[in-house]
Amino acid sequence: MSEQTRERAPERRVVVVGAGMAGVQTAVALREQGFTGPVTLIGAEPHQPYDRPPLSKAVLLGTAEGSAFDIDFEALGITLRLGCEALGVRPDEHVLDTSEGPVPYDRLVLATGAEPLRLPDTEGVSGVHLLRTLDDAERLRPLLARQHDIVVVGAGWIGAEFATAAREAGCAVTVVEAADRPLAGALPAEVAAPMTRWYAEAGAVLRTHARVRRVEPGEGSGEPGHVVVLDDGSRLPAGAVVVGIGARPATAWLAGSGIALGAHGEVLADDRLRTSAADVYAVGDCASFPSGRYGERLMVHHWDNALQGPRTVAADIVAAAGELPEPYDPVPYFWSEQFGRFVQYAGHHTAADTTLWRGDPASAAWTVCWLREDRLVALLAVGRPRDLAQGRRLIQAGTAMDPRLLADPAQPLKAATA
Numbered sequence: 001m002s003e004q005t006r007e008r009a010p011e012r013r014v015v016v017v018g019a020g021m022a023g024v025q026t027a028v029a030l031r032e033q034g035f036t037g038p039v040t041l042i043g044a045e046p047h048q049p050y051d052r053p054p055l056s057k058a059v060l061l062g063t064a065e066g067s068a069f070d071i072d073f074e075a076l077g078i079t080l081r082l083g084c085e086a087l088g089v090r091p092d093e094h095v096l097d098t099s100e101g102p103v104p105y106d107r108l109v110l111a112t113g114a115e116p117l118r119l120p121d122t123e124g125v126s127g128v129h130l131l132r133t134l135d136d137a138e139r140l141r142p143l144l145a146r147q148h149d150i151v152v153v154g155a156g157w158i159g160a161e162f163a164t165a166a167r168e169a170g171c172a173v174t175v176v177e178a179a180d181r182p183l184a185g186a187l188p189a190e191v192a193a194p195m196t197r198w199y200a201e202a203g204a205v206l207r208t209h210a211r212v213r214r215v216e217p218g219e220g221s222g223e224p225g226h227v228v229v230l231d232d233g234s235r236l237p238a239g240a241v242v243v244g245i246g247a248r249p250a251t252a253w254l255a256g257s258g259i260a261l262g263a264h265g266e267v268l269a270d271d272r273l274r275t276s277a278a279d280v281y282a283v284g285d286c287a288s289f290p291s292g293r294y295g296e297r298l299m300v301h302h303w304d305n306a307l308q309g310p311r312t313v314a315a316d317i318v319a320a321a322g323e324l325p326e327p328y329d330p331v332p333y334f335w336s337e338q339f340g341r342f343v344q345y346a347g348h349h350t351a352a353d354t355t356l357w358r359g360d361p362a363s364a365a366w367t368v369c370w371l372r373e374d375r376l377v378a379l380l381a382v383g384r385p386r387d388l389a390q391g392r393r394l395i396q397a398g399t400a401m402d403p404r405l406l407a408d409p410a411q412p413l414k415a416a417t418a
């Protein structure tokens with residue numbers, strides 16, 4: 001249907017809650033897709049909307065001042081309401097309740113992201129830090145500059161990136177991880193094993209099977225110093241403690257709204273990112289969606305999902321009556337920069353999928369592939385961006401692969417088809 005002949009839905013008021021990547025991209029995608037009605041973007045943080053990945057990288061090291069999105073909201077006719085917190089939704093009345101009063105909507109998009117998990121009993125304890133917001137990064141930056149000794153709790157993606165930056169800044173770093181390896185929730189033991197070595201190579205101490213019992217005030221080079229007490233009784237002095245033990249969807253404020261939430265508090269969206277409430281969508285870190293490609297519901301806490309999902313939401317909002325936009329069925333993708341390595345992952349795998357190596361994990365560059373029967377379903381590439389780009393396309397296309405060719409790192413991945 002041409003743009004001229006297509007009859008669009010009447011322009012309604014769209015309210016987007018959460019001014020992070022997913023919220024901002026939803027507002028922008030609406031304009032890109034021709035929506036001319038009022039768009040209001042509401043965000044709890046007082047700052048101009050900003051991007052999070054640089055927070056654990058350039059912003060932390062002080063090589064970038066900030067990471068505000070380079071978007072002219074005014075020119076796009078997007079009304080920003082910052083420092084405004086959503087407190088609840090009344091879907092039957094099409095009203096969002098906020099700290100600034102009720103906001104009526106015709107379409108509401110939930111994009112409130114995720115919030116980091118805390119160590120029990122450490123809320124408000126000075127010197128125990130999280131890394132999710134610009135304010136967090138700004139609090140941590142001077143600690144790195146002063147080269148405090150730092151204990152990082154959690155060897156996940158954020159813990160590894162923070163440890164990388166802290167080592168680069170010259171801090172003594174100990175990472176404590178309750179599991180037997182880094183990234184235990186995301187990767188199998190054989191894939192995480194080579195990553196364990198990265199910590200030592202970078203001069204960081206990694207202690208696995210190390211569960212934090214409590215954090216006490218005490219010695220350490222910071223002000224005030226702390227002691228991290230582990231379950232086995234070990235006492236680790238720390239100038240600062242940084243906690244990176246995961247995040248959960250920021251959806252507590254939806255209690256009582258009737259909007260269906262999943263086991264992790266995520267908004268249960270359908271394949272067009274619509275929620276159980278009429279005219280309410282959910283996108284980004286706060287939501288999960290049914291993946292047709294993988295046959296299960298996915299909750300993806302990565303940047304690319306907060307870029308792609310909004311296009312589906314916008315397409316559904318601007319769709320003319322009777323028009324059905326494409327379902328949201330991405331090949332998930334993310335990257336991480338840790339210990340001088342560029343790590344990229346595309347797809348989704350389970351323990352039942354077959355693991356296949358391309359290259360030596362002791363070397364600087366290698367790839368792991370996961371196959372379901374003869375199809376590539378996921379890959380992790382360390383320093384091999386070409387593998388990632390080609391693999392992502394092969395996963396998307398569902399191409400049958402030849403495992404013998406796939407295992408040869410000298411062969412381009414795209415040539416390893418059956």
Ligand code: FAD
Pocket residue numbers: 017018019020021022023042043044045051052053054055056084085086087111112113114131132133158250253283284285286300301302303304306333334335336337
């Ligand atoms: P968010 O970015 O969390 O934005 C949600 C916004 O909603 C927040 O500003 C929040 O204040 C606001 N909000 C919450 N509740 C309310 C409320 N009740 N009312 C109003 N506003 C509210 N991904 C990668 O793929 N690669 C990386 O290298 C990478 N690095 C990262 C580094 C850091 C330090 C962090 C924290 C994340 C990183 N990520 C990375 C993940 C990626 O940044 C997130 O997946 C992405 O930001 C999700 O976007 P979002 O808009 O869904 O949520």
